[in-house]
Amino acid sequence: MHNPLPVAVFGISGRMGRALIEAIEESGDTVLAGACASAQSPWRGRSVQELGARSRVLVAAGPEGALEGASVAIDFSLPEATLGNVRACVVRGLPMVIGTTGHASDTLAAIEQASKTVPIVMAPNMSLGVNLLLKLVELTARLLDEAYDIEVFEAHHRNKKDAPSGTALALGRAAARGRGASLEELAEHDRHGSHVPRRKGAIGFSVFRGGDVVGDHTVTFAGIGERIELTHRASDRLAFARGAIRAAHWLVGQRPGLYSMQDVLGLGTLAW
Numbered sequence: 275m276h277n278p279l280p281v282a283v284f285g286i287s288g289r290m291g292r293a294l295i296e297a298i299e300e301s302g303d304t305v306l307a308g309a310c311a312s313a314q315s316p317w318r319g320r321s322v323q324e325l326g327a328r329s330r331v332l333v334a335a336g337p338e339g340a341l342e343g344a345s346v347a348i349d350f351s352l353p354e355a356t357l358g359n360v361r362a363c364v365v366r367g368l369p370m371v372i373g374t375t376g377h378a379s380d381t382l383a384a385i386e387q388a389s390k391t392v393p394i395v396m397a398p399n400m401s402l403g404v405n406l407l408l409k410l411v412e413l414t415a416r417l418l419d420e421a422y423d424i425e426v427f428e429a430h431h432r433n434k435k436d437a438p439s440g441t442a443l444a445l446g447r448a449a450a451r452g453r454g455a456s457l458e459e460l461a462e463h464d465r466h467g468s469h470v471p472r473r474k475g476a477i478g479f480s481v482f483r484g485g486d487v488v489g490d491h492t493v494t495f496a497g498i499g500e501r502i503e504l505t506h507r508a509s510d511r512l513a514f515a516r517g518a519i520r521a522a523h524w525l526v527g528q529r530p531g532l533y534s535m536q537d538v539l540g541l542g543t544l545a546w
């Protein structure tokens with residue numbers, strides 16, 4: 275019997291942070307070793323027990339305070355906060371799972387740089403189902419030619435800040451890869467006021483925000499006389515939290531590098 279893996283969580287008081295508490299405590303092979311929220315958070319200095327945890331870990335005001343005793347860190351905070359959290363992990367030589375989405379390109383470049391020092395898994399969606407969907411979308415896009423128009427639809431709760439979701443963009447990239455192109459070449463994000471027909475081969479995006487939707491994604495391949503819709507619906511954030519914990523276990527002992535959930539789940543090398 276191995277000792278449980280001690281994990282630090284950045285963003286503990288958020289929706290995903292709370293799901294992680296539940297996933298860590300149900301897992302049996304992971305333990306919450308540290309946690310932080312933003313420096314302005316009312317949760318700072320309070321016990322995670324008040325967030326429903328059995329653990330008595332105190333919520334630190336910054337990443338350094340969360341890392342004492344941790345073997346790996348999981349970030350579900352804000353895109354502006356991730357870089358400070360990454361730097362704290364680099365200082366301690368700790369592997370890191372990044373689930374936060376919506377990063378600017380300079381932050382992404384800095385994360386890539388940090389992954390030369392510590393192993394990092396970064397994925398806009400940690401669920402097994404979405405990662406399988408990414409493969410199915412790539413395959414379908416490869417098998418169906420441009421006679422089938424590709425549209426990506428996503429729906430999330432009213433508080434989600436970035437749009438389209440990181441998962442929708444990843445699905446778009448998978449479809450573009452299947453077509454042997456980059457998403458930048460094919461993406462159509464805004465059709466408002468447009469008076470021209472759909473561009474052949476384009477990958478369109480549409481976004482719904484409302485209520486408490488955890489996360490729905492549909493990729494449609496629309497031909498003449500038929501269409502195929504590949505859909506994933508998340509009904510509980512535990513699906514993402516469990517994936518993040520799986521990634522944390524996988525990361526420990528990996529060489530420095532930037533990895534995806536496809537690597538964690540062994541889907542990257544899957545041949546069709």
Ligand code: NAD
Pocket residue numbers: 284285286287288289290291310311312313315336337350351352353355358372373374375376397398399400401514
């Ligand atoms: P949320 O707004 O509920 O929570 C964000 C938390 O981050 C808050 O508790 C806030 O106090 C904390 N925070 C802010 N600044 C911080 C800092 N400097 N250090 C540490 N914590 C800080 O958001 P959420 O719904 O939990 O989502 C968090 C992120 O995860 C978003 O970017 C979201 O898109 C992403 N997400 C990813 C996945 C995935 O599978 N990869 C799934 C769901 C959500």
